[in-house]
Amino acid sequence: MSEVWLWLAVLSALGAFWAAVWLAPAWARRDRISRRMEHRYHGVSGSEVDEPQGWLLRFAERALGTGVLASDFREVDEALSRTALSRERIVLTYSLACWVLPLALGLAGLLIYGPLGGLAGLALTFVLARRIIRKRGEQAEAQMNREAVALCQLMRMFLETGMTLERAFRTLAQQAGPLMPVLIRHIDTFNRRIDAGMDRSRALAELGRNRNVPVLYDLTIILRQTGVLGTGAGEAINALIQRANEIERARLQEAASKVSAKMSAVMVLCMLPALMILIAGPGLVSFSELLR
Template sequence: MSDLLLISAIVIALSALVTDRMIIPAVMIRSRTRRRLESRHLDEADNGAESVFAGIAMWLVERPIISGDFKELEPHLEASGRSPSEARYHYLLSCWLAPLLATVASAFFLSPEVAFLIFLAAFYVPRRGIRAAGTASEKIQNKEAIELCHLTRMLMEAGLTPERCLRVISVQARDVLPLLIKRIDRFNRVMESGADRSQAFDELCRNRNISVLRNYAVLMKQSGSLGSRLSDSLDQIIHEGLHEQRNTLKEETNRVGAKMTVVMMVCMLPSLFILVGGPAAMSVINALGS
């Protein structure tokens, strides 16, 4: 029996060693090659994450049963400021591992009906939370992009190039742009690696839901041909961004007003009917009774 356990331990150790040294690196190379062919740029955090867990996470999110769901949530994870490797870890932990553990625990300790409800909530709530966090982060970054346009206009009026402006902003304006600064740092790293400026600006505005940043990147790619008119174009982007913010605020105000109207109709109208018609109804009842 002891010999069998020893042989099993040796086989498991050799399997883990082969997986770590041969299978995982091969899977990571294929995954990274496929991502580059799809023009899905990797962050520096991925370049240093040559570990077993990083390879397993990359392999899992590319399985057919998971890949579609991950691609749908990946823009929201990226918008909330996570690197590609952090996005994969967070997705696997919150959307699969935690729901499975909660489902198994509830199946042992609770009734089947409650366990089924927990199963549905455990798989739905994390995805809903990721989408909500990504949408909120996109709104904040849209506001920060307006400040980015202001800073870029001031620095370019001082004689700096667009690339130099973003380098200065990356150092001096980290407190003003807490979320957008990660995209600016990524832009600077892409430029330092020798990439084309158009490619770097495409990386900066990869999230198409941040409209002000997208217009800013398109304008910066044309800075060579615009010349002195660039400041006027930045002013136009700022005015369009502020107009969009006002429209968004009006929509949210109308939405809150509609909710308040529904609450008043449901809760206050019955009370009003009782208050106004109650004495009359009591008088009619007393008259009929006498």
């Protein structure tokens, strides 16, 4: 038992060292970005941008982008990018959840339950962590599809009042958090890219790069064309909202039809046996009494 506590202490020390080396620079950059965004919203101009990524992050991305880990990391990266996590958080989450945690639980199971327990803990955590991350990305993507319609309506209203695109997105970042809890993080990322000096067309392309969110993808294309051609975007956004409402209506109708099928299965499995007992029960009791 003392060996188990020794190994747990070693793993805790390694985890603390990892967090101190990895998370401290990310927290410092996030604090600087938050302060800069707050100043920008209050009219204070500035030109500072994010510092270059740390050597540990560059080494981790280079290691994960080559070899057998490339395809595995790419899948996790796509799922976590839908939640608007930073590169530091994505690499950290993948490293800890997909490799450090399974190895730690596998080692603990090996020390406590033997080789079979260690193998079971390693395999279970290895598969479960990836399924949870993939499911989290799918939920964020579905939420973004629902929130993109509200984004289109708000952008149409802001642009029709003569507000610039940058000002509209900054107003959304300040006030639309309760309405769009998932999409607001992507809007914050867009604002930080604009503040850092990125071209508006490129920032819009990064905002709508996920084609599994078609409303947001089409909205960014409309806004990019509006910026290039100098035309109004009101009619195009109206058409996009109508098409999105039709798609949502079709999705709800499909979901409603599936609910009726599920309810039929529930009635057959749960209510039909009770109904048969209620109807045929007295007859069976009478028949059993006659046999006596």
